[in-house]
Amino acid sequence: MPESKAHILVTDDEKAIRNTLQEILEFEDYQVSTVESGQAAIDFVSENPIDLMFLDIKMQGMDGLETLQALREKGYEVPVIMISGHGTIEIAVEATKMGAYDFLEKPPDLNRLLIAVRNALSQKNLENENRQIRKKLPKIQEIIGESKAIEDIKTMIEKVAPTQSRVLITGENGTGKELVAKWIHEKSPRSSGAFVEVNCAAIPADLLESELFGHEKGAFTGASEQRIGKFEQADGGTLFLDEIGDMSLDAQAKVLRALQENKITRVGGNDSISVDVRILAATNKDLEEEIKAGEFREDLFHRISVIPIKVPALRERKEDIPLIAQACLQSLKKRDISFSSVSFSEDGLQALQQKEWSGNVRELQNAVERLGILATGDKITQETVDNILQTRDLSSEDLGKLADETEDFQDFKEMAERVFLMKQLDKHDWNISQTAEAIGIQRSHMYNKMKKYNIER
Structure with missing residues (x-):
């Protein structure tokens, strides 16, 4: 028995052919339009869902191939x-x-025609099933962790994702705020729609409005064509x-x-x-303090923070560090065969767990990659961690030494700034963009400061 009431459109400029195909297909329990x-045909498809089309090649006006x-140019994938x-x-x-x-000659052989119809509909159903399966498969990485803080966030995502409520995600740089936002979208009724991201810190203030709302051709110098904004x-x-x-x-x-509006x-x-549009927002700043300082609008804060979610720093969930480190290493193994034999020892994981990770998950990911590349053997041990990830904290003693070396306040500030930048670059594996983002300056300023202080890897 064929698929119940599959809808077939017959397009032919010969009435006799249309009527013949309609009678044959309706006898086989298909719904037929002509x-x-x-x-x-194009107008009909734009307004009605169909499962299959018969299309005559030689027709008055627009022929079958056209x-x-x-x-296809309009995106209709009907067989x-x-x-x-x-x-x-x-x-x-x-x-x-x-x-x-498929391609059939007139007059079509009845058996050949019905076999072609069944095969085309079967392929369409299979493609639809595959599309649904792909839709159900997560396209984003898992939120890794078994700590209470992470379990609470996962529970919160399950509760708020099906709603239309706006969510404000807060936390330090590198904690995974973007990942939380992606999971809220993934588990929402909007998951089949676009997830569009705007980094408000990376776009100059004078260009942000155009980025968000788009612009018309000629709106300003350089606007040579219309642009659709992120909204x-x-x-x-x-x-x-x-x-x-x-x-x-x-x-x-x-x-x-x-x-x-x-x-x-x-x-x-x-x-x-x-x-x-559903709005999800994130920040590493205390927006209530920003409101007091006159840097953030209170009315916008209340609009975007219907549901607040705070992502904890890694130091607040140290029990998750071994899981994250091992997941990072597994990800590297899938990406690069050179990591395939590398693994952590228990004391190596414990050594990672004891570190502060002020750069949070992002810093830990970079560290795991560095350890996997530079480890002398197949095991990443405590000794490996201690040797490769030597801490370079600027202690009060170090600051005292700097103060002893100069009596000029400006010189002291510049010396301290150089040490601070060196430490941050090392923390972020000398990724200039990540370091600039972490310390809250523009990348161009970061390059200028590196040049000023003669900082090289």
Whole structure:
């Protein structure tokens, strides 16, 4: 028995052919619609769901191949069986290259026709099943940890993800705020929509409005064409405003208005554009302190922090460090065969657990990669950790020595700044972008300071 009431569209400019195919297919318990031209087929598909299409090659106006090409360009993936009374191998090959499922000559053999229909529908069902399976598979890495703090966050994600509530995720740099945001999106009804991320700290204030709301052609110097902003890109999905505490007050006012009205206006434009967006925001700053200092709008804070989630620092969940370290190493093994024989000893994991990790999970990930590369044997032991990850803390004694070496306050500040930058670069495995982000300065400033203090790896 064929699939119950699969919907088939017959497109042919010969009424007799349309009627014949309709009678055959309806007898086999399919739902059948007919149209007489390529444009009519495109219009029909745009308004009605169908499972399969018969498409005549030779038609008045837009022919079958042109119609097939137009369907594919518009993103319609419905299987298409081409039919023609003047079939040639060349035409069949061309149709197949353009995405046709099969090719039948007129008048079609009844058995051949029904087999082609069943096979095409079976393939469509299989593709749909695979699509659903892929949708259910997590596309993002797991939140690793068994500590109470992490279990509480996982429970909170399960509760808030199905809602439309806005969430403010707080925590230090490197704790995994973005990962929490991605899981909220993944487990939400919007998971089939886009997850669009904006790093508010990485975009200059004068460009942030255009980044968020888009701009019209000619809106400003360099705007040579229309640009769709992040709000529109996230329509039907989730917009993640990372480091929202670094957003200028002017941009905050415009974001607040967009959240109040669910509408945006492109820079240089006049039309209001409705958007359906869920906002998730993150910051490493204390926004309530920023409000007191006049750096953050209180009304926006209350808009974005309906549900607050605080991601703990790694030092607050040290019991998770061995799990995270081993997961990082497993990830490296999948990516690079040179890590395949490397593993941790128990005392090696304990040594990692005893460190402070002020750079949190990000710093630990970098450290595990460094240990895997530089370890002399297959085991990463306590000795390996101690030798490769030597601490370079700036103690009060070190500061005292610096103070003894100079009587000039400016010289002392510069010497201390150089030591601080060296320590931070080492912590982030000399990744300039990550280091600049962690200490809250622009990457260009980081390069300038490295040049000023003659800092090299």
